[in-house]
Amino acid sequence: MTTGTERLPRPGFVSVQTTVPYWEAAAEGTLLLQRCKPAGHLQHYPRSICATCWSEDLAWQPASGRGAVWAFTVVHMSGHAAWRDEVPYTLALVELEEGPRLMTNVVGVDPESVHVGMAVELAAEHDTSGPQPLLQFSPVRPAESSPVP
Amino acid sequence: MTLRDTCSIVGAAELPPRRTTPGVTTLEMIARVSKLAIEDAGLEPGAIDGLAVGPQVGETPQHVPATVAEYLGLRPAYADIVDLGGASGAGMVWRAAAAIGAGICETVLCVLANSRDPDVIPRSPNRNPIREFDVPYGGSGANQAYAMVAQRHMAEFGTTAEQLAQVPVKQRTNAMLNPDAVFHGKPIDVLDVLASPMVMSPLHLLEVVMPCGGGAAVVVTANRQAGSLPHLPVPLLGAGEKVTHRALSQAPALTTSPLAPAIADAYAMAGVRADDIDLLSIYDCYSIVVAITVEDAGICPKGEGGRWLEENDLSIKGDLPINPHGGQLACGQADLAGGMGHIIEAVRQLRGEAGARQMATADIALVTGNGATMSEEVALVLGAR
Numbered sequence: 001m002t003t004g005t006e007r008l009p010r011p012g013f014v015s016v017q018t019t020v021p022y023w024e025a026a027a028e029g030t031l032l033l034q035r036c037k038p039a040g041h042l043q044h045y046p047r048s049i050c051a052t053c054w055s056e057d058l059a060w061q062p063a064s065g066r067g068a069v070w071a072f073t074v075v076h077m078s079g080h081a082a083w084r085d086e087v088p089y090t091l092a093l094v095e096l097e098e099g100p101r102l103m104t105n106v107v108g109v110d111p112e113s114v115h116v117g118m119a120v121e122l123a124a125e126h127d128t129s130g131p132q133p134l135l136q137f138s139p140v141r142p143a144e145s146s147p148v149p
Numbered sequence: 150m151t152l153r154d155t156c157s158i159v160g161a162a163e164l165p166p167r168r169t170t171p172g173v174t175t176l177e178m179i180a181r182v183s184k185l186a187i188e189d190a191g192l193e194p195g196a197i198d199g200l201a202v203g204p205q206v207g208e209t210p211q212h213v214p215a216t217v218a219e220y221l222g223l224r225p226a227y228a229d230i231v232d233l234g235g236a237s238g239a240g241m242v243w244r245a246a247a248a249i250g251a252g253i254c255e256t257v258l259c260v261l262a263n264s265r266d267p268d269v270i271p272r273s274p275n276r277n278p279i280r281e282f283d284v285p286y287g288g289s290g291a292n293q294a295y296a297m298v299a300q301r302h303m304a305e306f307g308t309t310a311e312q313l314a315q316v317p318v319k320q321r322t323n324a325m326l327n328p329d330a331v332f333h334g335k336p337i338d339v340l341d342v343l344a345s346p347m348v349m350s351p352l353h354l355l356e357v358v359m360p361c362g363g364g365a366a367v368v369v370t371a372n373r374q375a376g377s378l379p380h381l382p383v384p385l386l387g388a389g390e391k392v393t394h395r396a397l398s399q400a401p402a403l404t405t406s407p408l409a410p411a412i413a414d415a416y417a418m419a420g421v422r423a424d425d426i427d428l429l430s431i432y433d434c435y436s437i438v439v440a441i442t443v444e445d446a447g448i449c450p451k452g453e454g455g456r457w458l459e460e461n462d463l464s465i466k467g468d469l470p471i472n473p474h475g476g477q478l479a480c481g482q483a484d485l486a487g488g489m490g491h492i493i494e495a496v497r498q499l500r501g502e503a504g505a506r507q508m509a510t511a512d513i514a515l516v517t518g519n520g521a522t523m524s525e526e527v528a529l530v531l532g533a534r
Contacts, residue, residue, distance in 0.1 A: 045396070047177070047180070048180050053194065054180075054222075056181070056184065070301070071298070071300050071397075073293055073300055075287060076350070077348045100398075103282060103398050116300060132285035
């Protein structure tokens with residue numbers, strides 16, 4: 001009989017040889033996109049082939065880290081037991097300014113204030129409690145200074 | 150139709166067998182050999198509109214065709230898995246011919262691959278892209294995709310929670326006439342839906358389908374003998390299929406789905422239009438799916454699904470009933486059999502055997518099936534012309 005208080009561990013780290021550079025960069029807080037060299041198509045998630053033209057001649061390119069919330073949801077009942085105690089948390093598809101979209105969390109803000117179109121950027125800090133390096137996003141921080149019109 | 154003279158094999162490629170293939174995944178080998186095959190054919194990847202794959206043991210337990218299609222950037226109108234052991238390759242070829250001969254697609258990629266990596270002891274039973282890129286963020290399960298679809302539909306079109314709540318409410322009303330529905334005799338109203346626990350915003354518990362056990366089966370036979378059997382036959386008039394992605398990050402759009410091209414293909418094959426449809430027996434795992442389906446089916450303009458659901462009587466007394474049996478939202482979802490339930494209800498109605506919930510006029514039905522993240526779609530037009 002379980003007491004219901006054990007915290008289920010998060011699923012283990014998953015990577016394949018092709019995506020090793022992606023996760024190494026993620027551990028440093030950098031988001032890499034793939035660019036196919038012949039045509040310049042950008043893509044996420046990384047894979048062994050360009051999904052647009054099937055070129056296998058791919059390179060890594062750091063993303064600016066800026067984008068906007070394309071869609072989101074505030075999770076109240078998690079789909080996986082390991083996140084049962086994290087709720088409410090925000091899952092989001094962020095559309096990067098380069099074009100591709102990725103699944104992530106929006107952090108550092110009340111989940112109820114997240115909205116479609118919200119301008120976001122890579123968060124200053126990411127959740128490191130699990131085995132997979134996360135690249136999370138937070139609302140764009142205001143500029144250091146701006147001239148008074 | 151006979152398979153003879155429908156098609157030819159124009160591309161062929163192999164990866165030479167090796168005792169071990171360290172450092173590559175099955176998906177990557179599929180990509181590599183597919184590329185060699187399409188180059189051999191002298192075609193562009195964009196020419197491929199059909200896909201047949203084998204099971205991908207250890208990497209993707211389900212939704213295998215969609216996973217492979219997405220990895221390769223394909224959006225096929227025929228997406229199949231052939232699971233016949235060593236007969237899979239040959240089995241793919243005649244199935245591809247049948248799809249081509251039926252006009253479902255023109256060019257089918259049939260691909261099988263297997264990585265034999267001695268160093269891989271799977272730490273998890275699957276290591277497909279969703280497992281790698283979505284799950285670590287807490288993005289597991291089906292609900293989150295539909296919640297995001299609903300959020301986007303609300304943001305783009307102003308669809309409201311009250312409008313979406315119409316779906317479970319009206320399905321429960323229909324189920325009052327279906328003693329087999331899990332929620333038979335349990336009507337609800339909009340306030341009940343909105344007061345039910347939030348699962349993932351904006352979807353409440355009562356607008357999410359309840360998993361059940363159960364089953365469903367249909368027998369499909371050639372028309373030459375269909376007329377001599379006990380029940381009125383229900384002819385297939387048209388069919389369409391479209392798979393566009395597996396992971397939501399790869400979706401071409403969220404507020405319209407591959408139902409739109411699938412339904413258009415089914416209508417065209419059947420020689421009907423949206424206003425010829427008497428009955429919508431449409432997949433309803435979540436409220437938002439029904440709103441988007443009536444838009445993608447051309448029943449109402451894009452973005453007005455919420456308002457249409459509010460304004461229309463979905464019961465058999467209405468002009469265009471939806472799921473007279475109560476749909477999966479009221480009947481429960483017996484895993485993949487839940488989707489077949491929409492076929493079976495259409496058959497009952499078109500036979501005139503729906504008893505207490507029989508529609509007065511039921512000649513032509515649109516049936517839809519939906520899978521994964523509203524990314525695997527099939528439409529059928531059934532009925533006597």
